[in-house]
Amino acid sequence: MDLQQMRYVVAVAETRNFTRAAERCAVVQSSLSHRIAGLEREIGVKLFARSSRRVELTSAGEAFLVGARECLAAADRAVADAAAAGGVVRGRLAVGVIVTTAAVDVPEVLQRYRARYPDVHVSLRAGGSDELAGAVRDGELDIAFLGMPVGEKPSGVETVVLDHDQHVLVVPADHRLAGASRVTLRDLADEAFVDFMPGTPARAQSDQAFAAAGLARDVAYEAGVAELITRLIARGLGVALLPSAFIRPLAAGDPELALVPVVDGPHRIEYLAWSRFNPSPATRALLGVLGVRR
Incomplete structure (x- = not known):
């Protein structure tokens, strides 16, 4: 088993299609299918139920997917940490934002961030404050801009009041x-x-x-x-x-x-929230761009 096989499994699980998964991974479909079939033989279970029209995860596939994503995230983090130790910030940064954010001009901040850290791949996700705070706690997002009623505060995450x-x-x-x-x-x-x-x-x-x-x-x-x-x-x-x-x-x-x-x-109070457990170098870099001292 190797990381590339895990990436193939995640791609098929997310696209529910071997052809689209192969396109995403920049490989021919036959190679992707062969590697996944080899993985299934190695672990002794079927990860996908296949027909001529649809592809779905089996119960074993659902269980495998959780660990595969964790392994891939850990591998990406190891590369990012090694690069940061050498003075280069790279990797991925997942940002959440509520649609009514006003304390910070998020596009302008991301523009400055990209200019300073061009090797970081940034993704942006909009949603409600509770949803985004939960995604930060679960490791799906690295950092988020939230808005909460007075008297309420996001739980399980580090926060700073923006406005x-x-x-x-x-x-x-x-x-x-x-x-x-x-x-x-x-x-x-x-x-x-x-x-x-x-x-x-x-x-x-x-x-x-x-x-x-x-x-x-x-x-x-x-x-x-x-x-x-x-x-x-x-x-x-x-x-x-x-x-x-x-x-x-x-x-x-x-x-x-x-x-x-x-x-x-x-x-309303606007918050910036990020993981309280070992934030990534890319996250720490964005905190620096925002002038937030941890």
Whole structure:
């Protein structure tokens, strides 16, 4: 058994197709199939169930895949650590980001990072804060930009606070409250709301604020991305509470939206989170670019 065989297994598992897996690994399909068949003979179990139309992992394949990914990650880390010891940062860096990140210009940071560390392969994944924090804990991501309600903090990871922010009310430009100097949550109790999906920290921020005020609200539309939320608002379908640092630059160039301060609205804390167990050289390099001292 060798690392290349493990890479072939992972590629087939992820593409569910021998041809696409061979293309990904830059080998001919017959060679990839032969190496996997040899591995199956060596360990005495079938890793894949094959037919003319589909490929699926067997239960043995599912078990093997977990260890194979761990071995490949360890091998990549060994190479990266050796290079870092010689003063060269290389390897992989998996970054997570929430769509409403505002404390840091993530594309600009990644541009500076690439200029300084061109040998690092960077991947970017968007998602909810809970999901991304879990991925950092599980080793799927190296570092993530998160947003959490006040009083909540990502667990099981190292964190540093990037910014504190307060939500503002986002309404259509012709809404009755568009010209108000400020509003309270009670002023909004009868409005139809557009918000993020239930169970996410982005949604919890507003839910907790209304619960603390002893108020109920009607969330008529739920969306996974902020851009859809603002489009629904612009069509007059509802209002929303969104982080001010995120929404102000977007609304400044949009005549269909208006922002109103909320006296007792939600607050959010933006965090940078990374693994507390032996962060990789690539991760430490990004922390350095961000000016974070560990």
